[in-house]
Amino acid sequence: MTVLPNSSGLVMDEPLLWEKGKKGRNGFSLPRRDVDKFPVDKKLISKGPDFPDLSEVDVIRHYTRLSQWNFGIDTGMYPLGSCTMKYNPKLNHILSGFSGFTHAHPLLPDHLSQGALKIMALLETFLSEITGMDAVTLQPAAGAQGELAGMLLIDAFHKSKGSHRSKIIVPDTAHGTNPASAALCGFQAVPVASNENGILSSKAVADIMDEDTAGIMVTNPNTLGFFEDNILEIADIVHTKGGQVYCDGANMNAIMGIVDMKKCGIDVLHLNLHKTFSTPHGGGGPGAGPVCVKKHLEPFLPIPRIIEKKGTLMLSDNFPKTIGKLHGFYGNFNVMVKAFSYILTMGAKDLKKASQLAVLNANYIKEKLKEIFYLPYDRPCMHECVFSDKHQKEYNVNTLDIVKRLIDYGFHPPTIYFPLVVEGAIMIEPTETESKEDIDRLVDAFKAVVEEAKIDPDLLRNAPHNCKVKRLDEVTAARHPCLSG
Numbered sequence: 428m429t430v431l432p433n434s435s436g437l438v439m440d441e442p443l444l445w446e447k448g449k450k451g452r453n454g455f456s457l458p459r460r461d462v463d464k465f466p467v468d469k470k471l472i473s474k475g476p477d478f479p480d481l482s483e484v485d486v487i488r489h490y491t492r493l494s495q496w497n498f499g500i501d502t503g504m505y506p507l508g509s510c511t512m513k514y515n516p517k518l519n520h521i522l523s524g525f526s527g528f529t530h531a532h533p534l535l536p537d538h539l540s541q542g543a544l545k546i547m548a549l550l551e552t553f554l555s556e557i558t559g560m561d562a563v564t565l566q567p568a569a570g571a572q573g574e575l576a577g578m579l580l581i582d583a584f585h586k587s588k589g590s591h592r593s594k595i596i597v598p599d600t601a602h603g604t605n606p607a608s609a610a611l612c613g614f615q616a617v618p619v620a621s622n623e624n625g626i627l628s629s630k631a632v633a634d635i636m637d638e639d640t641a642g643i644m645v646t647n648p649n650t651l652g653f654f655e656d657n658i659l660e661i662a663d664i665v666h667t668k669g670g671q672v673y674c675d676g677a678n679m680n681a682i683m684g685i686v687d688m689k690k691c692g693i694d695v696l697h698l699n700l701h702k703t704f705s706t707p708h709g710g711g712g713p714g715a716g717p718v719c720v721k722k723h724l725e726p727f728l729p730i731p732r733i734i735e736k737k738g739t740l741m742l743s744d745n746f747p748k749t750i751g752k753l754h755g756f757y758g759n760f761n762v763m764v765k766a767f768s769y770i771l772t773m774g775a776k777d778l779k780k781a782s783q784l785a786v787l788n789a790n791y792i793k794e795k796l797k798e799i800f801y802l803p804y805d806r807p808c809m810h811e812c813v814f815s816d817k818h819q820k821e822y823n824v825n826t827l828d829i830v831k832r833l834i835d836y837g838f839h840p841p842t843i844y845f846p847l848v849v850e851g852a853i854m855i856e857p858t859e860t861e862s863k864e865d866i867d868r869l870v871d872a873f874k875a876v877v878e879e880a881k882i883d884p885d886l887l888r889n890a891p892h893n894c895k896v897k898r899l900d901e902v903t904a905a906r907h908p909c910l911s912g
């Protein structure tokens with residue numbers, strides 16, 4: 428097996444512990460016997476479980492090797508578009524692991540939880556300041572739950588005015604979870620196409636906005652990586668017909684401290700703490716999708732809410748117009764501590780700089796890779812850029828083949844076949860934490876793969892070659908997963 432430059436620990440092979448074991452091998456030595464031998468009653472001796480005999484070094488190497496099969500942001504670049512897989516400073520994890528935080532019981536009385544409550548209250552204030560919005564709930568556990576919360580808030584708002592609206596406008600550049608969240612809330616998602624610049628035109632929205640439409644769900648920046656330049660006009664059109672503007676702000680990493688969402692006409696916005704604010708994600712671990720609202724929607728926010736009474740912070744359920752509870756206790760507290768620590772350590776200036784660098788890095792990649800990939804929208808992007816496999820079609824290889832071969836070069840593939848508006852999409856988000864050298868290595872790897880496509884397309888079609896797991900039958904893998912061997 429050839430090991431290509433830059434390949435990671437994914438190439439190692441490793442048998443099962445049962446295959447490694449050798450009779451009589453030990454992971455420990457008992458002290459020398461200093462008492463007389465005494466026969467043990469046979470009835471008390473069981474055969475014991477069928478464990479293999481292994482030394483300490485056998486076991487350590489086994490598990491260390493297994494741990495390296497798991498590609499992660501600590502192993503290398505993870506350019507998944509729309510996911511913001513950035514490196515998260517370890518300091519924030521260390522702080523959130525302090526026993527004062529991890530041992531705090533959610534049923535402790537308020538007067539013994541002042542520190543935790545203060546962190547949550549301050550984090551709400553920070554997020555208000557970063558987004559420009561008036562009030563925040565930290566409760567939703569993820570972006571999609573934040574979207575659902577937002578839809579419930581908009582529905583509650585309309586109901587409070589005695590009206591019931593059944594539709595919601597969702598552009599084709601919205602994140603895939605948006606129409607699902609709208610549907611969960613009972614709305615009918617009405618699609619609207621983006622224009623030739625990859626953004627929404629005011630006219631397209633004006634054409635379908637009516638008085639049975641509760642509002643619009645805009646992902647901004649959208650999933651093509653573009654800022655919705657017409658957002659102000661679009662918000663006006665929606666508001667004039669009595670609708671509300673929901674913004675999916677999971678891509679806040681591009682505009683932190685730069686764009687005031689309230690001034691853009693947004694009424695509800697969710698953030699993903701597990702993308703932008705220092706919680707790693709991707710393994711299904713806990714996250715947080717805070718929802719930020721304008722003043723008029725504040726009464727509907729989920730309970731409990733943090734309030735202050737005579738200098739003491741407490742959780743209160745006394746909000747009669749609330750949409751109710753969305754999560755046990757008050758959401759994923761540990762994720763909040765990481766975000767709090769990240770915001771404090773960065774400060775306003777560096778948060779803004781992080782966004783500027785994320786945008787710079789994406790534009791750098793866009794300019795470098797448009798030499799080899801088709802770029803459907805050739806204009807400045809925000810935090811991510813979207814190419815397609817159109818130029819590679821002549822060699823009969825597609826997006827999947829290209830990114831599978833990228834694995835052999837030690838990179839996690841980018842997001843593919845999304846957004847749906849671009850056929851054969853390759854969606855790359857470098858984030859601000861990658862250096863120019865690492866980005867150049869990714870660009871070089873893509874260029875090498877594209878050259879290989881011209882000479883030996885089968886090399887791509889059968890890739891990956893150097894990886895523990897070869898090309899999977901994706902349908903069978905999803906429908907009939909074999910998890911045991």
Ligand SMILES: *Cc1c(COP(=O)(O)O)cnc(C)c1O
Pocket residue numbers: 509510568569570571572602604646675676677678699714716
């Ligand atoms: C990731 C993402 C979501 C969904 O967030 P989850 O926490 O995975 O539910 C929604 N919208 C956008 C734009 C995203 O990037």
